[in-house]
Amino acid sequence: MNGAAGRAAVLPGALAGLAGGLVFGAAMVPLGMLPTVASLVRTDAAAVGLVVHLAVAVALGAGLGLLVAGQRSGPGETLFWGLAYGASWWFLGSLTLLPLVGGRPVDWSVAAAQAGFPSLLGHLLYGAVAGLVLALARGRGEGARPTAGVVLRGGLAGLAAVAALVVLLGPGFEPLALSIGMRGRPSGVAAAANALLGLVAGVGFALLYPRPPAAAGPTLVRGTAYGFLLWVVAALTVVPLLEGAGLTWSVSQVRDGFVTLPGYLLLGTAVALLHRTVGRLWRLLFSGPAQRGAEDEGPGARGLRAVGRGAVAGIAGGLLFTVVMVQIGFLGTVAALVGATSDLTGFAVHLAISVVIGASYGLAFRAQTYDPASGLGWGAAYGLLWWVLGAITLLPVLLGGTPQWSAAAAADAFPSLVGHLAYGAGLGLVYHALEARFSPWWLTRSQLESQRVERRREVLLTAAPAVWFVILLVALVIPVVLAAPAGA
């Protein structure tokens, strides 16, 4: 890009980096990481470390600004770019370059990752803050302004999401405890805290996405990633600080707090779903045809075909998952859902579930995949979502137990997670293949080829790849680092 555009991208990026660096730096103080940073310039003083850290943060922020210069602006998008950026720099910087520059051997083992886990959380916060500030600094672009009505609807959606989750999980289980510290509190306090969390979550999501995208699926997945961010910010940072427990970022502390992560993921997804539903209902009832875009054909249009394709794709993904299930011997557990024990019954039940979830994928993600890569990304993200909702929440509950959300249970369910990711990836790929020849439907054949290129370009202006990356981070890195035994 030319010089003027480059400068226009660098300055907001540097500002965003500074903001993120301040937040990360504030966290570094109690964690005692500043001397390590100061060792880059061969000293030990914490103050020097802070200065070095801020300098690096500003430089990296400028890099973020340059990277996402061509992407769509709006806090909902840059937030995820920032998260992905921050997480990537943990891998690249903290795990790789920092030891290299400091003269130490590079160590990528899980033990090193566990030791560096607080740094990962810090990087995530840095990225999130930088992303948000970048959006503010760049101006809103084409996003809608958040009005009071939007904020109100968001708050309502958040409260409704918390209520729905509490109903789903039962009052006896305290998974939505704001943090592990909430466990011992009286139920009134916990309920009030949950309501507050829901409100904050809803309003936050509404501010990020004043006008949720028309497609249901990407919104859902964004909600899941948003839930993860909420967990890092609320359960791991803000609430322990408020309770005076300090910054509980070490691996052993986070492992104890892992039990709240699925709850936050589900909360984020529920908030996104309800926010979108309320918003769409609002638009359906109160906005005229001129304000609705070409994609707003109405829920009934093309739905049947999407459901059919999704069901077929679900079978394909389900067969892939069956391979995993057979290897880990999970079919018997699935059969227990209908009270049987044989593997064949389990296979039948599993296929039936795959078809239904595949059909729902078709409805939620129709016309959202423009190349195999996006099919893979959305599908894998949907697979993770169903692992959290299905395998570790609904399955144990339906079998008469409680949701299995602890770190140890997640470790046991890790093969199932891999299977769900495989299911989702297969589902997304096959669905894309089935849909690719006919989407978008309103174009004649002669316009199709040029439009295909245009649409691919357009969809990649959104932060979809970043959302997929964050989801995979949650799926593969977090459980492995947290659940592995110490010193592995």
Added chain:
Amino acid sequence: MATAPGAPRALELLAGAATGLLAGAAVVALEAAQGMTAGPSALPEAELGVAPLLALSVLAGAVFAAVFRHRPGGLAATVVGGLVAGFIWWVVRSLTLLPLLAGEPLTWSLAEATAAFPFLVGDLLFGGLLGLGLHAFVSLYLRLRPAAARAPEPKGRPPTRVVVLGGGFGGVAVAQGLERRLAGATGVEVTLVSDSNYLLFTPMLAEVASGSLEPRHISAPLRAACPRTVLRRAQVEGIDISARTVWLRETATDPAVPLLYDHLVLALGGVPDYRAIPGLAEHAFALKTLEDAAGLRDHLIGLLERADAETNVEERRRQLTVVVTGGGFAGAELVAELFDLVHGVLHHYPHLERGELRFVLVHSRDRILPEISDGLAAYALAKLRDKGIEFRLSRRVAALDPEEVELDDGERLSTRTLVWTAGNRPHPLLADLPFTRSRAGAVVCDATTQVADTSSVWAVGDCAAIPDPDAPGTDYPTTAQHALREGAVTAVNIAGTLQGRPARPFRYRSVGMLVVLGHQQAVAEIRGLRFSGLTAWLLWRGIYLAKLPGLERKVRVLLDWTLDLFFPRDIVVVPPARRSADLPGGRDQLERAA
């Protein structure tokens, strides 16, 4: 192949391979520094040395470039796409392929993932660097060679044009079939020419005439049914086979415009055949279009309004008599529906009595419903007779005037309503074409629905006389279910011709026939199984609801039928718009309603 703007495919692959080499070298160096390229946790290929590892990296880079292609301005997307690819590659290689190759059972357990975690970091770094490098290389190339960034000139060859004349069942079936068969192809353009912008679902036309369905609910917009087809709403003025041109006229006052074709499909349907019987063309009602059905209903209700105030007994009887000619499916269904309509709204008209109403079905043979079996036909006749419908079998219409109809045996029925469903003939345009025609007037085709002795003209439906191999010497009947399937086969054959495959012959055995006879009465014959009464009626409604194009229409028709259960039929008549002669282009329209 692809006409997308941007760097040529080969360059992208080269950039991917080069980046793969560089990134792979960096990652392998880092892995070697940690001792990951030797020892028990190393990858099997590492034991062969550094060179195979680098070769794998080059291959991975090329594959990545092929899947995650370069997008202008999408640096972040490409980099993060690389990271995502790194994740997926880690799951596939380290957790799946590696144990498989080592002969260990696949468990995907956390312990395995823990042991393989260092490779995840390596794969993520590799992926990220791949994305960065690919984007940087290609962007640099495009900066140095800006000409490549523009879209290439379109190929000189114009697209093959397929023109389908007629937007009925046959024509729409051809268009939809071609959409499916040619989904990815960009060198073919299909144009559908129709004088209306909707596909009419004719089996339910009788219910529109009786007011139990709304007219728009049985018509599907052509643009929704065939979204990839170019739609021309126009009348066909003429067809010039030698010049491969069709002449179209948008409205009566517009000039005729030519439309060239490479393949032509004749699906113009049929028109009522009045057989030069005096008075029919001027005074009879037909039941072919929505205007016919809605107009018939308006006419009947208008007559009821007039009859309610009519003092002359003779005139009143004339207004309350309905004569339907033709005892086939259309005629039998229509007379039953009109019977239900008039009796259903009779309570609104205090001066009319049931005894004054008269419904007569005139049929030229001694048995109605010729296509179904004797038993069911006799049952249908009995049921209709029980309702109170009169029959004049083995009779024909000889003449018609506004006040009475004369049958061929001299009987005169005084009526103001005669509906002609006794015969159709193929569209008159076919008469001007240089093709052999059957006795009925349809164009003679071979078994593949291609018009005999041509290679680029096809015909389906009422226009076509396609030989029936199961009944040698006769042609397939002209019904909707035949037209649909002929259209599908024509689409397969046209696509095959364009792609060099042989044409498939059309072969179809009728699945079944269903006739509805008014309120909760029907007869049905499906693959030899016979149904009558309520069962057949439910079957009719279920099957035709399923065949109705479009989910929205299904819901609307279902709603209409449900509301009919609770609310009486509507007697509102909206006369057609009258335009004053002063308005430009306007003309007075005669109203049929009272």
